[in-house]
Amino acid sequence: MQAPNSTQLETLVHQQxxxxxxxxxxxxxxxRQDIIMMLTKHDSLNVAQIVERSPMSRSAISHHLKILKQAKLVTSTKIATEIYYCLDIEGPVQQLKDFLATTECIIEMKTAEAQ
Structure with missing residues (x-):
């Protein structure tokens, strides 16, 4: 298999x-950074528990949790009437690592071309 060229890598890094x-x-x-830090210290928390640890309102926390969930940084589980949130960052961390690896390949190729 042939190594990708600079244009292919640039297309890939743009997509990533x-x-x-x-x-x-x-x-x-x-x-959201604070919520992530809270979730690193606890297996899961519901909205009320997060609100207790934050100066933000329940609706504001819910909004931030929605964004974290859309980014696939947290997952939710409904238990009885409560929804519990937990950190689930393995997928996003791998996406970021892949992006950085592709970026490093581009930098290495451009450095090699410049020499």
Whole structure:
């Protein structure tokens, strides 16, 4: 199999960047960063438990959880009448690693071409 050329890698990295955009958006907000940190310390939390640990309102926390869920950084499970959220970052972390690996390949190719 032939190694990808610069144009192919640039097309791939562009696609990967688009796929990572929801992750970047989710991670950019300090409130969502705080929620992620809360979830690293607990197996799962419901909205009320997150609100107890935050100065934000229930509706604001729900909004932030929706964005984290869309970015596939958290998953939810309904138990009785409550929805519990837990961190599930393996997929997004792999997406970011793939994006960085492709970017590094492009940099290496361009460096080699310049020499």
């Amino acid at each position: 960047l688009r796929e990572c955009s929801p992750i970047f958006l989710a991670l950019a907000d300090p409130v």
